Amino acid sequence: MKHAEAKYISLGFKYERAQSPEAGTAVAQAIRTLIEGERVEDRADARRLVDRGRQEARQGVAA
Numbered sequence: 001m002k003h004a005e006a007k008y009i010s011l012g013f014k015y016e017r018a019q020s021p022e023a024g025t026a027v028a029q030a031i032r033t034l035i036e037g038e039r040v041e042d043r044a045d046a047r048r049l050v051d052r053g054r055q056e057a058r059q060g061v062a063a
Contacts, residue, residue, distance in 0.1 A: 001042045003034050008046050012053025 011031050018024035035046045 001045065002038055003046075005049050008034070008049035009053035009056070012050035013057045014053075015050070016054040016057035
């Protein structure tokens with residue numbers, strides 16, 4: 001993967017905790033850009049890491 005796993009987890013966390021629709025859209029665009037930059041073989045792992053960050057945000061884990 002081109003980007004660190006922690007980056008995807010952090011962005012997923014930020015996406016889940018976005019305070020406004022605009023903030024959520026901005027984070028979603030950043031996620032999309034990073035994932036599109038990955039090799040096709042790595043994209044599923046990147047999405048899984050984003051989902052992990054979102055799940056951590058829902059559970060109240062500190063980022």
